Amino acid sequence: MYDLLVVGAGPYGLSIASHAADAGLDVRVFGRPMASWRDHMPRGMFLKSEPWASNLSDPRRRYGLAAYCERGGMRARHGEPISVETFASYGLWFARHAVPDVDERMVASVGACRGGFEVVTDDGQAVRGRTVALAVGVMPFVEIPSALHGLAAEHVSHSSHHRDLDRFRDRDVTVIGGGQAALETAALLAEQGTRVRVLARSRRLSWNSVPPAWKRPWWESARAPHSGLGCGWRNWFYAEVPGGFRRLPEATRARVSASALGPAGAWWVRDRVESRVEVLLDHEVVTASVAAGRVRLATVRNASGGPDFDTDHVIAATGFKATSARLGLLAPDVRGSLEVNAADEPYATVEFESSYPGLFLAGLVTASSFGPAMRFVHGASFTARRLVRGVRRSLRRGPLDAHDRQAPSGNLASRELDQVMPSANG
Template structure:
């Protein structure tokens, strides 16, 4: 029986597994490593987060992004975005060096059993564990406007459905949304010759400012500090103090998680959109139906007034919504036992343990509890260390036959694996 099984091999799952292995736990992590980044983001994209805020987490900080880039003969610099492909390669390098027990099979079902959990893999192997950490990323939580439901994938897709955009070359595409995914997708489409427009509910697009220099007078840093979520004291609190954020009243936490760091484009994509991509603001799709050449969209303006638009394909870059009903690896009986907050997401305690003992949650699904940082790679560091402490506490409080090693650090390689 394993001490911990981690379901999901993205930045959060890999970081949790690294901390668990260093703590001497018998751990195994399941999933295709960095799947979202490798298979669900178009080539040519860049990370919106700063390079120094995009590290996966191991306890000793040995396997950072800047170390990987130096090993590859590259240099990371503040305010210079990292290509998506580089970050995906970094995640695989981290997995090889910091995560023993990686298994690329998917998990079909997690079921409670006496003394822990039973986990069934895609090829029907059954394993048991005293604790489970669910770190499934964002893919289970894709959100598409209701007006587009029921239409075939050939006409409607989510922005996370695409590893490449070549099939839209010389076609007409409408991208719905006003955030980074929508704007960067539209920029890439325009640059390859696609006739593309952005349709957004907001009255104007929001753009992040160019970050202030890394080195600057102390009084400017005191006025507007850097943080893993951007400059400013509010962002610093979200990024660097999620444990304190967790102690805010639930209604306050839920409201902030829903509204903070809302849709906005990175400063470096702005010039690629303005004057190159048609932007239709203050409009929302109310109905959509298939026509011979694609889709006919009927829209309504925020200040009234209807419009009609015909397009060959719609890409919904409309984000993700975490909810208990989307945690498919959990068997229905286990989902029914979990307490939820006002936003419908499962509640977690101070160490990311759900209301069911031994089941831990990580990533986007915990944003209402620990704040906006849980929507970004930067949150993996706090999550991994805190969650593994919670796992160790749970193991200590388990049945008399349970025991955990005292900080053994076996299994981590000394040399970089190529």
């Protein structure tokens, strides 16, 4: 039986595995490394995060993005976006050098067994571990507006469903959303000859400004410090002190995690959108139907009747919603025992353990506990350090019987009190 089974081999899963192996744990990782970045982002996209904020995490800090780029004769400089292809290749390099061998099979289910958990792979093999870390990325949490639910896959897709956009050449596509995914997808479509429009509920688009120079006068840095989530003290707190964010009142955490760092386009995509893409603001799709092989979208504008649009395909660039109900690989008894907030987002302790003892959470699903940093690669380092510490504590605690594992809210609270509270950055 392994000490730790890591489900997912993206930035969070690989970082957790690297820290766990360095801590002497017997760890096994499942998943195709960097699958979301390799399979679900079109060619030509770039990371919105700064290169220095896009490192996967190994305990000795030998395998950062800059080190990979330097070895390949590339640059990783502040203010210069890194392509998705480069980042995915970096993640594969990290997996080869900083992580135990990755089992590239996908996990079909995670359930409890005597002394721990049983993970069943997609080919039916069962592997057991004392603890499990779910680092499943964003793909289980795809959010498509309810007005589009009745459309078949040939007529609607999520922006994360496309490795390339070639099949939309010379067609008409409507992109729903006003954030980076919507705007960059629309720009790529327009540049390949697709007739494309963007529908956004907001009354104006938000654009991130060009980041200030890395080296600045001290008074400028003091007023708006750099952070892994952008400049400013608020962003610095979200990026650099997620442990402190965890101590905020639950209502505050929920509000901030839902609203902070809202939809915005990167500075380097703005000209590409404004010069080539039709953008219709303050529009919301209320119904969608198919006639003669095309999609008819009925919209409202300013809460009143809006125009209808006929289009060949709708791409919903409408983000992700990390609810416990969408953790479908968890056995029903495990998933049903998770403590959640009002939005059905699972709680996590200060060491990323869920209310189900021995089951740890990582990535987007922990944003309501640890803040906006968990939506970005930048949060992987904090998560890996803190989570592995929690795994080691869980292993010392030993296996729990069925009654203890199913205990409701008091069980989570008692484990919070039992943990030694680390520093906010620890």
